[in-house]
Amino acid sequence: MNSTEINCNGEILQLSVHRVAFWEKHRMLIASDTHLGKSAYFRKNGIQIPSGVLTADLRRLQSLTESFNAKTILVVGDMFHHDFNSDVEVFKNWKQNFPHIRFILVKGNHDRLSQKQYAHLGIEVFEDGLQVDNLYFTHAFTCANADGFCITGHVHPGVYIQGKANQAIRLPCFVESAGHLVLPAYSSFTGLDTNTYQQKAGVRFHYFTEKSIFSTR
Structure with missing residues (x-):
């Protein structure tokens, strides 16, 4: 199973192993922390990150847009990593393939x-x-006055799973709690925070591999 559904204050979201949520009601693809331009930013500063990172992320976004038949792509912060650079120009050219898609950014x-x-x-x-x-979308969790269920990103959540013989793995995840959903970082070129939500009560993790998603009780 490569997706699961959750109820967010009466709104149904589909959580995908491809690091996005889909809101069927509005045909809206929701992502966070795409960090477009990050690889070019590192290359500019002397760290040789292959340009294929951006290509793979955009190819995945195109596939998701087409498979979900999305009308809107909403990025909940950190759509771009820094200033305008060559990767942003690549994104601009890629985006021209989707003149019918509405792109929305809540700034991070x-x-x-x-x-x-x-x-x-x-x-x-x-x-x-x-x-x-x-649903209320914002990059970081500052939703005390939000009217509805809050969806955020920012922390790049993950889980640390330890098995037998000291075997362990770190996996990205969605974090669900009362009135709040934290999205995983969409970009494959990001780290994982496996500490922020691990000790909090009433938290449910939807963690995933490339092919399957698993939910804690």
Whole structure:
């Protein structure tokens, strides 16, 4: 099973092993921490990261857009890693294949492009948060006054699973709790935070491999 459904304050989301959630009601593909431009940023600073990282992430996003028949792609922060660079230009050219798709960004701490650049890329930008029906989207968890279920990213959540003979594995995950869902980082070029939510009560993890998703009780 490569996906699972959860109920978020009456709204049904499908969580996918491909690091996105899908909201069928609005045909909306929801991701966080895509960090487009990160590999080019590292190369510019002398760390040789292959450009194939971006290519693979965009190819996966294209496949998801087509398989879910999405009308909207919403990125919950850190869509871009830093300033405008060659990777962002690659994204711009890639995006031209989807003139019918609405791209929305709720800004995160790494999103530093100018308003003019976002407009040039055809991306609708929300500075602090976005309310859609019963769901409130923001990058980091600052939802004390949000009217509805809160969906965030930012921490790149993961789980640490230890088996027999000291064998262990770290896997990305979605983190579900009362009124809150944390999305995994979409980019394959990110680390995992396996500490922030591990000791919190009332938390449910939906962790996954490339092919299967598993949920804790």
